[in-house]
Amino acid sequence: QAVLTQEPSLTVSPGGTITLTCGSTSGAVTSAHHPYWFQQKPGQAPRTLIYDTSDKPPWTPARFSGSLLGGQAALTLSGAQPEDEADYYCMVSYSGVRVFGGGTKLTVL
Amino acid sequence: QVQLQESGPGLVKPSGTLSLSCSVSGDSISSSNWWNWVRQPPGKGLQWIGEIYHSGVTHLNPSLKSRVTLSVDKSNNHFSLKLSSVTAADTAVYYCARSNIVGTILLFDYWSQGTLVTVSS
Numbered sequence: 001q002a003v004l005t006q007e008p009s010l011t012v013s014p015g016g017t018i019t020l021t022c023g024s025t026s027g028a029v030t031s032a033h034h035p036y037w038f039q040q041k042p043g044q045a046p047r048t049l050i051y052d053t054s055d056k057p058p059w060t061p062a063r064f065s066g067s068l069l070g071g072q073a074a075l076t077l078s079g080a081q082p083e084d085e086a087d088y089y090c091m092v093s094y095s096g097v098r099v100f101g102g103g104t105k106l107t108v109l
Numbered sequence: 110q111v112q113l114q115e116s117g118p119g120l121v122k123p124s125g126t127l128s129l130s131c132s133v134s135g136d137s138i139s140s141s142n143w144w145n146w147v148r149q150p151p152g153k154g155l156q157w158i159g160e161i162y163h164s165g166v167t168h169l170n171p172s173l174k175s176r177v178t179l180s181v182d183k184s185n186n187h188f189s190l191k192l193s194s195v196t197a198a199d200t201a202v203y204y205c206a207r208s209n210i211v212g213t214i215l216l217f218d219y220w221s222q223g224t225l226v227t228v229s230s
């Protein structure tokens with residue numbers, strides 16, 4: 001089973017821009033894997049930020065965007081806010097089986 | 110407003126079976142959605158357990174497949190998880206979630222609050 005790799009932790013300044021990545025030990029992450037990105041704050045359930053690589057549900061702020069970069073899924077945050085401090089998880093699908101990445105702890109400081 | 114609420118024992122003995130139910134309100138379990146289980150060991154990351162459609166079709170995490178049973182109860186509008194032969198490694202917060210078809214893609218749009226299940230004697 002593929003293992004998804006994410007940066008364990010990242011720090012961004014308020015108002016800054018940062019990109020989180022999600023790679024796979026099984027090769028390139030592509031649009032066929034329909035990458036997702038979830039945000040989870042302490043004590044809360046995850047919530048979807050991005051689905052199918054770059055689509056956003058209605059509740060996702062415009063400052064978040066998803067893409068594919070160099071064979072990895074990527075989540076870019078442009079104009080970080082204090083409330084964006086959270087854990088971020090990618091997830092991809094392999095023929096109906098879903099795999100989560102290990103998560104990135106994002107600090108806004 | 111769709112709501113999901115888990116129920117089940119918070120403590121399970123080693124080698125026993127973990128059983129959780131997720132009650133759905135605001136949507137029919139027979140709608141065109143998939144129903145998921147996700148877990149999170151304390152202080153660790155998320156792990157997808159599996160998903161079930163109202164027809165009974167399932168997709169399961171290969172690493173858990175031999176121990177997992179998912180089922181749907183249409184009359185009571187809930188779906189269930191059974192995980193057998195549990196060990197301390199199965200201690201986690203368990204979430205149930207709906208994945209809603211948007212075009213041809215599933216969007217995970219509603220989650221339960223999560224319930225902690227501890228495996229201990």
